[in-house]
Amino acid sequence: MSKTEIINIALVNEADEIIGYDEKLKVHLLGLLHRAFSVLIFNRKGEMLIHQRAFGKYHSPGLWTNACCGHPNEGDTMQEASRRRLGEEMGFDCDLEYKFTFKYHAEFDNGLTEHEIDHVFYGEYNDDFVANPEEVADFKWMKVSEIREDIKTDPESYSVWFKEILDRI
Numbered sequence: 001m002s003k004t005e006i007i008n009i010a011l012v013n014e015a016d017e018i019i020g021y022d023e024k025l026k027v028h029l030l031g032l033l034h035r036a037f038s039v040l041i042f043n044r045k046g047e048m049l050i051h052q053r054a055f056g057k058y059h060s061p062g063l064w065t066n067a068c069c070g071h072p073n074e075g076d077t078m079q080e081a082s083r084r085r086l087g088e089e090m091g092f093d094c095d096l097e098y099k100f101t102f103k104y105h106a107e108f109d110n111g112l113t114e115h116e117i118d119h120v121f122y123g124e125y126n127d128d129f130v131a132n133p134e135e136v137a138d139f140k141w142m143k144v145s146e147i148r149e150d151i152k153t154d155p156e157s158y159s160v161w162f163k164e165i166l167d168r169i
Contacts, residue, residue: 009071010035016101016117021074028059031105031113034071037082038165039096039121041067047141049125051090053159054137059108062137065159069118082121089136092129096121102168106160120165144169 008021068089072081
């Protein structure tokens with residue numbers, strides 16, 4: 001998907017019912033409530049895969065976050081969108097299981113706003129992979145307890161939604 005391609009994402013009401021679609025950047029500029037997903041990947045050692053967002057991302061560049069996140073495109077199911085995005089960002093695919101949904105609102109210094117109902121999926125992966133450098137600056141596997149400790153000492157290095165997710169698991 002090219003950076004100039006128009007991507008329409010689902011606008012939702014407070015009950016997470018789709019009420020329409022609009023262009024992704026416009027939705028973030030206006031802070032409209034929309035549908036999103038976040039994927040958490042664990043390995044058999046119980047470690048979570050986290051990645052540092054590429055420094056060219058339009059918001060939260062260089063921050064550490066969950067394995068992948070995104071928005072379902074018009075016509076996508078959440079399962080299709082989350083698996084597609086996992087492949088686009090991290091370069092692998094695996095089975096994903098829906099775990100929970102939450103709503104959050106965050107304003108960024110660049111004038112963009114995340115106002116999302118975020119559907120969280122878990123998966124397990126234990127093989128090698130090659131992450132997409134346009135999406136991922138770095139990645140690592142860490143125990144959730146280690147991530148929580150690092151967030152306590154350096155909260156500004158982590159994405160808003162990832163901290164919200166960790167508060168719920």
